[in-house]
Amino acid sequence: MKQVAQMGSKTVPEIDEALLRKLLPPYKVxxxxxxxxxxxxVVKALVKSVPQLKKQAAVKIMMTAHEKGTAVVxxxxxxxxxxxxxxxxxxxxxCTIERDE
Incomplete structure (x- = not known):
């Protein structure tokens, strides 16, 4: 395991992005x-359903879906x-999900 950086007395390991993507492939909501x-x-539902979404991002997602038919959440x-x-x-x-290639 490679060491990337030391934070105080803790060592942070390097993350193998390719392995992580293989083990946990990404999906689009x-x-x-x-x-x-x-x-x-719709904005309120987005914010309540996806905890990391803030209102401003939810508004953009809602507007994209409104204007283009779909939007990645x-x-x-x-x-x-x-x-x-x-x-x-x-x-x-x-709402649908699909594998993100």
Whole structure:
């Protein structure tokens, strides 16, 4: 294991990005345009469903889906992608996941 840096008395190991990507392939969480809910509702659902999203980012995602039909909410390993998808579906939004090549 290679050492990248020392932080105080802790050593931070180098991360093998290729191995990590192979073990935990990334998935895109995709929001589809919604003509049944208000824009404000969609933004609130995004912020509640994906904890790392801030309101400003959620507004951009909602606007992209509104204007282009779909928008990528986040890219992450499959398990959290499925969780975020389930949360967005619970708000009555259309959401899919697909492998990010």
């Amino acid at each position: 995709i929001l589809h345009n919604d003509d049944h809910h208000s824009m404000d509702y 986040t890219v992450c390993p499959k398990e959290p992608a499925e969780l975020y998808q389930a949360r967005l579906l619970s708000f009555g939004l259309t």
